[in-house]
Amino acid sequence: MRLLSIELYKLWHNRISKILIFSYFILIFSIAILSTIKVEIGPINFHLADQGIFNFPYIWHFNSFMIGLLKIFFAVIIVAMIGNEYSYKTLKQNLIDGLSKEEFLRSKVYAILAFVGISTLLVFLISLVLGGIYSDYNELQIVFSDLEYLLAYAIKLFGFFSLCLFLGLLIKRSAFALGFLALWQIIEGICFGLMKWKLSDLIPSLSAEQIFRFFPLNAMGNLIKEPFSRLSAIQNIADQIGEGFTKDYGVSTLNLCIVLAWSSLFLWWSLLLLKKRDL
Amino acid sequence: MSNILLQLDQLSKSFGNLKAVDQLSLTLEKGNVYGLLGPNGSGKSTTLGMILNVINPTSGSFSWYQGALTTHQALKKIGAIIERPNFYPYMTASQNLKLICKIKQCSHESIEEKLILVGLWERRHSKFKTFSLGMKQRLAIAAALVNNPDLLILDEPTNGLDPEGIHQIRKLITSIAELGTTILLASHLLDEVEKVCNHVIVLKEGVKFYEGPVDEISQSFGFFELKATDRKILTDFIKTLPEVKEMKLESNHLKVFLKAELSEEVLSKKLAEANIYCTHFVKKHPSLEDQFLTLTQS
Numbered sequence: 001m002r003l004l005s006i007e008l009y010k011l012w013h014n015r016i017s018k019i020l021i022f023s024y025f026i027l028i029f030s031i032a033i034l035s036t037i038k039v040e041i042g043p044i045n046f047h048l049a050d051q052g053i054f055n056f057p058y059i060w061h062f063n064s065f066m067i068g069l070l071k072i073f074f075a076v077i078i079v080a081m082i083g084n085e086y087s088y089k090t091l092k093q094n095l096i097d098g099l100s101k102e103e104f105l106r107s108k109v110y111a112i113l114a115f116v117g118i119s120t121l122l123v124f125l126i127s128l129v130l131g132g133i134y135s136d137y138n139e140l141q142i143v144f145s146d147l148e149y150l151l152a153y154a155i156k157l158f159g160f161f162s163l164c165l166f167l168g169l170l171i172k173r174s175a176f177a178l179g180f181l182a183l184w185q186i187i188e189g190i191c192f193g194l195m196k197w198k199l200s201d202l203i204p205s206l207s208a209e210q211i212f213r214f215f216p217l218n219a220m221g222n223l224i225k226e227p228f229s230r231l232s233a234i235q236n237i238a239d240q241i242g243e244g245f246t247k248d249y250g251v252s253t254l255n256l257c258i259v260l261a262w263s264s265l266f267l268w269w270s271l272l273l274l275k276k277r278d279l
Numbered sequence: 280m281s282n283i284l285l286q287l288d289q290l291s292k293s294f295g296n297l298k299a300v301d302q303l304s305l306t307l308e309k310g311n312v313y314g315l316l317g318p319n320g321s322g323k324s325t326t327l328g329m330i331l332n333v334i335n336p337t338s339g340s341f342s343w344y345q346g347a348l349t350t351h352q353a354l355k356k357i358g359a360i361i362e363r364p365n366f367y368p369y370m371t372a373s374q375n376l377k378l379i380c381k382i383k384q385c386s387h388e389s390i391e392e393k394l395i396l397v398g399l400w401e402r403r404h405s406k407f408k409t410f411s412l413g414m415k416q417r418l419a420i421a422a423a424l425v426n427n428p429d430l431l432i433l434d435e436p437t438n439g440l441d442p443e444g445i446h447q448i449r450k451l452i453t454s455i456a457e458l459g460t461t462i463l464l465a466s467h468l469l470d471e472v473e474k475v476c477n478h479v480i481v482l483k484e485g486v487k488f489y490e491g492p493v494d495e496i497s498q499s500f501g502f503f504e505l506k507a508t509d510r511k512i513l514t515d516f517i518k519t520l521p522e523v524k525e526m527k528l529e530s531n532h533l534k535v536f537l538k539a540e541l542s543e544e545v546l547s548k549k550l551a552e553a554n555i556y557c558t559h560f561v562k563k564h565p566s567l568e569d570q571f572l573t574l575t576q577s
Contacts, residue, residue: 006381013370084367093365096331097382097422098355279333 003107004114006099010081011111017077021115024073028122031066032130054134057146061249062227063127064153067119071157074115075164079177081108082168092279101274109267112161120154152223152251159220159259159266166266169273188215216266219258225249282309283345284430284461285330290339292325292485299325301485302339307463309429312456314476314493315465316571322485323465324362327434331359355383358423359432363439364415368408372399372418375407376425385426393421397451413444420451431455434465449474473567481571493567500537503546506559516553532559 011017034053053062085091094104131143164181171177192215195208212218230249287305291298300322307313317323328334330341332350343353366375376390394400397417402410410418416436423431436452437445449471456462456475466472472479473493481489500522507513510533517523517535524538543562550557 002381002384006378009378009381010367013367013374015369088367089363089365090367092333092361094382095333095351096354096359096361097379098351098353099382100332100349100351103351276335278328278335 003103004110007081007107007111008114011077014084017080020073020077024070024077025118025122027070027073028067028119029126031063031126034066052136054130056131056135056137056143058227058230059127059131059135060146060149061224061230063123063130064149065224065227067123067126068153068156068224071160074119074157074161075181076174076178078108078112078161078164079168079181080174081111082165083172083174083177086172089279095279102271105267105271105274108165109162112158112165116154116157116161119157120150123153124150148251149224152256155256155259155263156220156223159216159263162263162266162270163216166270166273169270185217188212188217191215192218213255214258216259216262219255219262222255223251223259281345283307284309285341285343286345287326287330287341288339290326290329290341291337292322292329292334293337298485300329300482303482303485303487305480305487305490307430307461309461310459311478312462312476313464314472314479315463315482316467316469316472316479317465317482317488318467321482323467323482324434325485326482327359327361327432327463327465331361331432355385355426356428357430357432358426358428359434360416360419360423360436361432361434364419366407366415366418366422369406371404371406372410372421373403375418376422379422379425383426389425389427390421393424396424397421398447413440413447416440416444416448417451420448420455424455428460430461430463432463432465435467436464437466437468437471469566469568469571479567500540501562501564502537503535503541504532504559504561504563505535505557506532507555507557513555513557516550516555520549 011021052058085094091104095101099107128143132138135143137143163184164177167177167180167184168174171180192208192212195211199206199208199211213222225248227249283306285305285307287303289302289304290300291302292300303322303326315323315326325334329336330343330350332354343350348356367378370378372394373390376394377387380387380390391400394403397420399414399418399421402414407415407418420433420436423433433452437448440448452462452464453475462475464472464476476493479489479491479493480487505513505517513533514526517526517533520541522537522539522541524536526536527534543560547557547560
């Protein structure tokens, strides 16, 4: 608690991070605005909320995916909170004042956990309310099924933020760390492309997808698959044009484990980096 | 309770091929005011960095409170300023101090007292980034004192300040030393050290060069500067005195170094008896600076 309160104190008194944190949480609420989208063009009367996106249990999937996209906002805060400690040299001062390197890292991780917790709770509450208003099914059994999407959401966020924390520590400058994050995404893409192109020639028994699912960013993305093609309206269209597809939208335990393994690696590397470096 | 605060045992740090600190052993005890002397690049800051948990030693070890506390626990009970004041620029003076209290787990009560001590109480609600360098340095001293530390470590506290700022900081250090706080003052400014310290440690190229009480380092019988109309008679007479170690002719006057006590009164009497009258007659004690230069240049 002491470590968490130290970190929150640092964030709370920084105007920029305060604004970012607030806008993040406000943006989460903005998903509710989706429900008000109504398009009326002559005979076509389109009300997004009637398309079934807010049906239980599908809403857990939809909201956790959509709100998950906002995580980049929080990534900026995390990278900045590490970058600032380096540029203000306050990391050095914190250590001199008697914080151990491990405690320093823990205070950051606790802050991340707290925000992941609050964010997950908000997703839960918003989905519950929106679902309550718009869902066609309101039986408790259906309402509370598929809640594993929330778990996947929390772990996806935690994994992503651990990566941000590690990059922030590694690179020390917020802007460069964010740039590197983007670069990482591109590198993963290129690796996948290369593997798809060459791997099957080298080792026929392995497919590129099998390996690619172990890449950190891809593994985080895989946790919650895109929900749009699961919408009945779109499924119907697909069926009509004969492109009926079956896709596994579930949350796989293996993916959860991969992301958790990456998170622990990133945190472990962060600690090693802190311990090894002279300031 | 033992008085030993800090022990260094063969502490070394290399940066590549450069040995910044070489097998340094030291013991700091409560109640003393230590001066850590050395030219720029002699390893002072590296040594402090190691005992303050920000630089990893290459070899050797150190222990706080004889190993009763881990380093980071011990650091909560001391106060340190190294090089430049580092605070969160977006927080006010008192917010910064409150954060330090959270880290050090000490009560917020003394914040007011310390801010008054360094003369920043009126500016407590101003953001750190609006402060001048002198004010930042004073805030750093307040921060280092906020837990009423067992040991106060100051690394070049007057570096980069204007004369007014230097004067304020020195006055502060002297008054803190008078309160009985144990201080370790690293500096290359010797008069600074000479004024407040009772113990000095001299570093040169990472090696301990001298350690001992400050009066011992300047222990000597002093020297006379003499001038007379007839220099030859004067030199011949001085040569006969048993207390004289050596003579040097320097910018027109004779510098006479002593190896035993010889007061102004006795010498002038002896000269008068020999019928020699000086046009210039001064007895001087070498400053710490002279001693330091002889030590580090030899």
